[in-house]
Amino acid sequence: MKTSTNRSKSVAKKVMLSSIFAGMFFANTAMADTLRVIADADLKTIDPIVTTSGTTLVHAYLIYDKLFEFDKDGVARPQLADKVDISADTKSYTITLRKGLKFSDGGPITTDDVIQSLKRWASRDQTGQLLAARLKNITKVDDLTFRIELNEPFDVPAALAGVTGNPAFIMPKRVASLPPTDQLTDTTGSGPYQFDYSSWKPGQTRIYTKNPNYVPRNDPPSFFAGKKEATFDTIEMAYVPDANTAMAAMVTGQQDIWTSPPMDNALALKNNPDVVVAKGYFSQGLYVINHVVPPFDNVKAREALTYLIDQNEINRAAVGDQEFWHTCYAYLTCEGKFGDESAYAGHRGAADFDKAKELLKEAGYDGKPIVILDPTDWPEAHVRSLYMAQQLRKAGAQVDLQAMDWSTLTSRRTSKAPASEGGWNLFPNIMEGGPASSPLTHLMLASNCEKAWFGWPCDKKIEDLRAAFISAVDQNEKKKIASELQARASVYLPFVMTGEYTGAVVYRADIEGFNPETAETYFWNVRRKSK
Known part of the structure; x- marks a missing residue:
């Protein structure tokens, strides 16, 4: 069996042949204020409650936000939530939203949206089902406050901060009212970017634009928690099934981040000063x-x-x-x-x-x-x-x-x-x-x-x-x-x-703020050094 190093050398020899094609393939995507990403797979399902696919979750983290997120120490911190009051027996959680939050269509984010989103989430997600089994009541206090009452102790913020599975993303009530077995078609979201579903078809490059109504937190970013700033006006995510074409696009600067390169291709780029090969x-x-x-x-x-x-x-x-x-x-x-x-x-x-x-x-x-x-x-x-x-x-x-x-x-x-x-x-x-x-x-x-x-x-x-x-x-x-x-x-x-x-992750050396060591890849707070 050939070693990984020998295979990497063989892969590297193909890059020059692929570079010209890559330049043609990606020629129209080179925009100064656009982050260009090679996705791990083609997106076919856009609903993160219908599927647990990582490809769908990468999409969802761009356009939705959650009540709580985990920081680098594994602590669930408020995200869309402003604060949480917990009873001494940890059976009652009163959660208040931040003021002024809006969806990407400009509509206010209220507890009606949150409660319906959590109901849809809990019907599918494994952790959500555990919470639902202990749920006594979930009630609206006012437009910004709601209360979760339980029959036995349960760490609600940690459950709502879950990164994988079917995360507890917040959607408009009209969207979250869809049965959890039916895939949504309305992509109105609560996150830093927005996505026009009507103009996209599977197989096409996905285009995300900055959500002008998103209000990021002011606290420092830490893993998934804290400030989520849409630093690029546009994010383009292309599915490139041919690894050598993708590799050439990284070498020529036509793409910025390659989220899931084959190991041989990644190792072949280790000595290239224009890219960073990092552990995922x-x-x-x-x-x-x-x-x-x-x-x-x-x-x-x-x-x-x-x-x-x-x-x-x-x-x-x-x-x-x-x-x-x-x-x-x-x-x-x-x-x-x-x-x-x-x-x-x-x-x-x-x-x-x-x-x-x-x-x-x-x-x-x-x-x-x-x-x-x-x-x-x-x-x-x-x-x-x-x-x-x-x-x-x-x-x-x-x-x-x-x-x-x-x-x-x-x-x-x-x-x-x-x-x-x-x-x-x-x-x-x-x-x-x-x-x-x-x-x-x-x-x-x-x-x-x-x-x-x-x-x-x-x-x-x-x-x-x-x-x-x-x-x-x-x-x-x-x-x-x-x-x-x-x-x-x-x-x-x-x-x-x-x-x-x-796994390995490859990104251009002029990209900063990107964290390759996350369970699901996200692209907020990422910058180009020349900007």
């Missing part, structure tokens, strides 16, 4: 498993997958440079404060095909093709798809590897049909490291059956432990419960882990 946000690599159709509705078949994964082998193939990855068997990550590798009771180390074959037989696997959804425009995930297809075949299974782009996969994953009838069995994915470090926010660990994330794991023991974790106040007690939860997950296997890795 760490993530937990995993395979999402469909629990409602055979063969992985049987835990023995899920266990077989663990015997097919050699974390060293798969990360060398998918990521390459070991600076960017490490093995990990903690369901709440090795980087997080609740992660506990010692709780993992499953297989570690080299693949064992004979054991995997034995377990598939015990699960009643009937030889039908196992459908793996393969996102070919996400290089690391594509390699993980190929890897699992190869490993399953070595264990005697039939495999149907179905190639598609990531945006198509996010539509396919909603199907609960049998794999032979348009459904699926597996696909590679990640869980962003911060949210993956807590039972409250780990989307794919939640095992609440029909209400669970795609794959629909269903395990009462996991859910009981998640509830106990949320109710616990003492940190030592939380850690004890988290260890028990990870031990249970290693037996039930809501998903299987492939280790942890950090």
Whole structure:
């Protein structure tokens, strides 16, 4: 196998051939007050309550804001909220909005909008559902104040500050009144930029313009919290599926930021003084498993997958440079404060095909093709798809590897049909490291059956432990419960882990204020040094 360095040199040789084409492709986008971004995928769903797709969330963070946001220390700070009064028993939260807030259409942001937005959010988001299960009442006090009353203690600001999943974005009441299963078409927002849905179609470059009605906070920016300033008049986000064309556009200055470059391309740019190659946000690599159709509705078949994964082998193939990855068997990550590798009771180390074959037989696997959804425009995930297809075949299974782009996969994953009838069995994915470090926010660990994330794991023991974790106040007690939860997950296997890795992000050297180490990429407070 060629090393990542050798592959990077090969990639670099193609850049000169792509540069001329890139200049032609992006020639009309070179505007002085425009930030130009190469998106990670094509945007197909604009509603952040309908989908948890990272592509959609990047879009949503530009045009919406939230009541609370997390700062760099993980503290939920008021954002659209001005203040929050919390009762001594943490069962009542009175939240007051900042004065003078407006939507992008000029309409005032009131508690009527907020309450309806939170109702739509809580019907879909995993953390929102946990809040809804404890909700006694949510009432309007006046146009700027509302109260949340609970049956038991719950950290409401932290829940409303959630970064991934279906974040609690604030929309106009008329928009948030849409059923959460229906995708919105009105993109009136509460954030620093605005988006004209009527003039855009999937596949086109997305154009965001400064929201003239947005009122940023005055406190210093810190991670997602604090001042969100729309420093560029326009942000253009282009989907460029060909990596060499994207790379050439970065080299020639036709693009400013490349959010998800293939590792080989990123490493090939390391010595270019005109660009910065930075580490992105760490993530937990995993395979999402469909629990409602055979063969992985049987835990023995899920266990077989663990015997097919050699974390060293798969990360060398998918990521390459070991600076960017490490093995990990903690369901709440090795980087997080609740992660506990010692709780993992499953297989570690080299693949064992004979054991995997034995377990598939015990699960009643009937030889039908196992459908793996393969996102070919996400290089690391594509390699993980190929890897699992190869490993399953070595264990005697039939495999149907179905190639598609990531945006198509996010539509396919909603199907609960049998794999032979348009459904699926597996696909590679990640869980962003911060949210993956807590039972409250780990989307794919939640095992609440029909209400669970795609794959629909269903395990009462996991859910009981998640509830106990949320109710616990003492940190030592939380850690004890988290260890028990990870031990249970290693037996039930809501998903299987492939280790942890950090992606690369590339941006032009004249860009400042950009933070590559965020769970979802945002572009407020970003400046060009010459400005």
